[in-house]
Amino acid sequence: MRDVAIVAFSQTDHRRSTEELSEVEMLMPVLHEVLEQTGLRTGDIGFTCSGSSDYLAGRAFSFTMALDGVGAWPPISESHVEMDGAWALYEAWVKLLTGEADTALVYSYGKSSPGPVRDVLTRQLDPYYLAPLWPDSVALAALQAQALIDAGEADEPALAAIAARSRSDAAGNPHAQLRGPRDQGEYLVRPLRTGDCPPIGDGAAAVVLAAGDKARELCERPAWIRGMDHRIEAHSLGVRDLTDSPSTRLAAERAGAFERPVDTAELHAPFTSQEVVLRKALDLDERVRVNPSGGALAANPVMAAGLIRLGEAAAAVHRGDSERALAHATSGPCLQQNLVAVLEGEPHVG
Numbered sequence: 237m238r239d240v241a242i243v244a245f246s247q248t249d250h251r252r253s254t255e256e257l258s259e260v261e262m263l264m265p266v267l268h269e270v271l272e273q274t275g276l277r278t279g280d281i282g283f284t285c286s287g288s289s290d291y292l293a294g295r296a297f298s299f300t301m302a303l304d305g306v307g308a309w310p311p312i313s314e315s316h317v318e319m320d321g322a323w324a325l326y327e328a329w330v331k332l333l334t335g336e337a338d339t340a341l342v343y344s345y346g347k348s349s350p351g352p353v354r355d356v357l358t359r360q361l362d363p364y365y366l367a368p369l370w371p372d373s374v375a376l377a378a379l380q381a382q383a384l385i386d387a388g389e390a391d392e393p394a395l396a397a398i399a400a401r402s403r404s405d406a407a408g409n410p411h412a413q414l415r416g417p418r419d420q421g422e423y424l425v426r427p428l429r430t431g432d433c434p435p436i437g438d439g440a441a442a443v444v445l446a447a448g449d450k451a452r453e454l455c456e457r458p459a460w461i462r463g464m465d466h467r468i469e470a471h472s473l474g475v476r477d478l479t480d481s482p483s484t485r486l487a488a489e490r491a492g493a494f495e496r497p498v499d500t501a502e503l504h505a506p507f508t509s510q511e512v513v514l515r516k517a518l519d520l521d522e523r524v525r526v527n528p529s530g531g532a533l534a535a536n537p538v539m540a541a542g543l544i545r546l547g548e549a550a551a552a553v554h555r556g557d558s559e560r561a562l563a564h565a566t567s568g569p570c571l572q573q574n575l576v577a578v579l580e581g582e583p584h585v586g
Contacts, residue, residue: 238332238333238335238447238448239451239460240329240332240445240447240451240460240461241445241446241447241455241458241460242443242458242461242579243273243274243446243451243454243459244270244271244273244455245270245441245442245443245547246265246267246269246270246273246441246443247441247544248262248265248438248439249410249411249439250411250413250435250438250439250535250537251413251437251438251439252413252436252437254347254349255349257438258301259288259293259301259302259345259347259440260301260305262345263302263305263343263345263442266343266440266442267305267341267442269442270442270443270444271341274446274454276444276454278306279310281312281340281341281444282339282340283313283314283328283331283336283337283339283340283341284312284314284315284342285316285325285327285341285342286299286302286303286314286316286317286321286342287316287318287319287322287323287324287343287344287539287540287543288302288316288345288346288539289318291356291359292346292347292348292353292538294350299316302343306341315327319567320344320504320539320540320541320542320543320565320566320567321342321345321543322542322543322545322546322575324342324343324344324543325445325543326464326466328445329461332447337447338446339445339446339447339450339454340444341442341444342443343440343441344440344543345439345441345537346438346439346539346540347438348438348537349437353538355372358370358372358373362471366472366473373569374507376473376569376570377428377433377509377510377569378424378425378427378428379478380479380507380513380570381395381428381432381507381509382426382427383478384512384513385427387479389479389512389516390512392429394512395432396420396429396431396432396508398533399431399533400431402508402527402530403415403418403530403533404417405527405529406529406530406534406535407530409529409534409535411439412530412534412535413435413437413534413535414535415530419431420432428507428509432508432509433506433507434532435534435535435536437535437537438537439537440537440540441540441543441544443547443550445461446458455554456554457553457556458553458554459553459580460579460580461577461578462492462579462580463490463493463577463578464576464578465486465487465488465490465575466487466573466574467482467483467484467486467487467490468483468568468572469481469482469483469568469571469572469573473569473570478570479513480513480516480517481514481516481517481571481574482517483572483573484513484514484564484571484574484576485517487574487576488576491576491577493576493578494519496560497523497560498561498578499524499525499558499560499561500524500525500528500549500558500561500562501520501525501527501549501562501563501564502528502529502531502546502552502561502562502564503515503518503526503527504531504545504565505531505532505533506532506536506541506566510566510571511526511531518576524562528552529544529548531545542566542567542575543565545565546563546565546577546579549562549579550579553580554581556581558579559580560578561578561579561580562576562579563578
């Protein structure tokens with residue numbers, strides 16, 4: 237197996253609306269920035285993979301337009317997933333492991349501002365039983381939060397504390413959409429208040445992967461991917477225990493997350509209640525810094541927020557702020573699909 241690392245990461249400043257920008261215009265600055273960080277040109281990239289949603293964009297094959305920002309001529313080796321960009325990174329990682337490429341560019345983007353994203357996400361539900369009821373994403377998260385409260389694993393003050401900590405940590409993140417303490421607000425769907433829910437906004441992110449000595453050439457301290465895995469829960473919410481996430485636990489086990497302690501965890505928890513579930517599944521105690529970037533409660537661009545968790549964890553390794561970091565991404569209602577990666581820096585010399 238080859239050693240593969242994240243060697244560069246960039247993200248947009250996440251905003252409530254980017255009405256004046258197309259997806260390509262929003263994406264191009266981060267693509268240019270990650271290439272500048274490594275000194276690579278588009279022609280040097282061995283494989284390109286992206287993540288986005290046609291439902292969100294409102295048109296079929298919308299990702300082909302974003303390729304204008306990459307430069308698809310001369311022809312490139314390219315792929316796309318109709319998922320969060322974290323799953324595009326997984327595909328690129330496998331590509332590099334097989335030796336078919338030495339470098340990869342991964343990017344994802346989403347614009348939630350043009351339409352009612354809460355209703356759009358309903359289209360991913362079971363088409364026979366759930367989707368016809370139109371339960372939106374916040375209502376489903378509220379079901380999960382209430383299950384935690386009923387089980388005695390959380391209460392509303394505990395959820396409010398998670399929100400306050402996340403947005404306080406985001407004060408040092410120049411890309412975050414929400415920063416600093418703020419009131420929890422009114423109930424959106426009981427027991428979740430507006431402060432328990434992620435901001436609706438637009439944004440994009442990109443990373444560069446490289447294998448072996450190429451990674452060391454491109455980055456002073458690469459974030460080596462020691463393991464990565466993704467798993468999925470049953471489609472029907474009625475057969476799941478919403479207070480637990482077995483798929484996250486299994487993905488973490490297969491990724492080697494439990495072999496040694498981690499010091500940092502970037503969790504893709506768009507709702508405060510989901511951090512409670514993920515902490516339990518991943519066995520994270522108070523010694524682990526959770527979402528020092530502010531997490532998805534500070535900026536949640538749909539289809540890019542998961543990739544950003546991997547990017548933020550890698551950036552912490554690059555800076556020397558973390559020796560061993562865990563990154564998590566999710567997709568679907570109530571943590572239905574979960575990806576876990578373990579990133580490490582090489583030991584400091586001297």
